[in-house]
Amino acid sequence: MSSLPPPIPNKDDDHLNLLATFHYIVGGLGALFACFPLIHVFIGMMMILQPEFMAGKEGSAPPAFMGFLFAGIGIVFVLLGWAAAICTIVSGRMLARRRHRMFSFVMAAFLCMFMPFGTVLGIFTIIVLSRESVRRLYGETV
DSSP states (O other), X not given: OOOOOOOOXXXXXXXXXXXXXXXXXXXXXXXXXXXXXXXXHHHHHHHHHOGGGGOOTTOOOOOHHHHHHHHHHHHHHHHXXXXXXXXXXXXXXXXXXXOOHHXXXXXXXXHTTXXXXXXXXXXXXXXXXXXXXXXXXXXXXX
16 A cells, blocks of 8 residues: 555635635725715815805805815726726636636736735735646636
């Protein structure tokens, strides 16, 4: 009888499924936090529609362009945040389906900018997607 050690189970599927789940969670949190600039949109709309509400002690209201500036910048940040959140969720879906590895890889690099959860998720995703065994799961030649 041969005393070979038992084969090591391949955990790549488990790791990819966990990463997909965490992409969904981080994407949802990102969408939630991207709503914070809506406060600026609201303040900007108040500056435009009700300037007397924003009047100071001396009674002068801010100019209307300040309201447009506040609202415009707020809308841009909300839309960018929601776009990043949607791309993160799509990346999780691609990880679960074992499709478009490079899209998930690029999103992982992008997520590294968002401390702390995005950084941790991005680093682990890059590590897992860099494995040769994972590339084979995606049908790529190594």
